[in-house]
Amino acid sequence: MKPLDNIEQIRCWMDFGHHKPDSSVKRSLLISSLSILLTTCAGTLLANDPLCFEAESADRVVAPVAVTGSGGTDDKGVSGGKHLEIARTNHLTEAESKAGEKKESKEEKKGEALYTFAVEKDGEYYLWGRAWWSDRCGNSVSMIIDDGKSFTFGQDGTYRTWHWIKSPPRIRQLKLTKGKHTLKIKRREDGVKLDQLLFTTDKEYVPVGIESITAGKSEGSEKKE
């Protein structure tokens, strides 16, 4: 586990406030396995419609997916000062990008960000993401909701600037029942960043700039007021 992961996990834990670990557990956190950290950090993102949260607020982030905030020119105007990133370390050729994916290493296949969220009503949802794409070989991620089929998010032609894009229309994966669900973001290409994510049932809703974070993270089904 990278040092950055540990820092993120501790910060996440501290955010619970009412559920702080004692010092011995904190110490074990630094050296313990990822599975223990995941159990500790798990929480459900809850809010009324729209449900907006930071992309960096995942329960679990596994390399090459990472939480970062370099403060560079491209990071200006990032909500929360951080974002999710799949760095461009292994550039895809255009042919590989057109094919949808390249042969991934075992490590790359493990890469993901995992979120647990809950919606307050059944419905057909729209998932928006505030994204930054490098170019046409780095303008998408794969997403999986619950145990559904993965779908491609992105593939638009706006590069090197933060902008909101929407999930493909009318996909069955976004027909959600009231209650808890999971979202996984997986690597499809590299050179991509995500700042915020937003679920809504309102088809007229169009996020602009940095949206207000509406989702509070809470354990189980308990709602944070």
Ligand SMILES: [Ca+2]
């Ligand atoms: Ca962010």
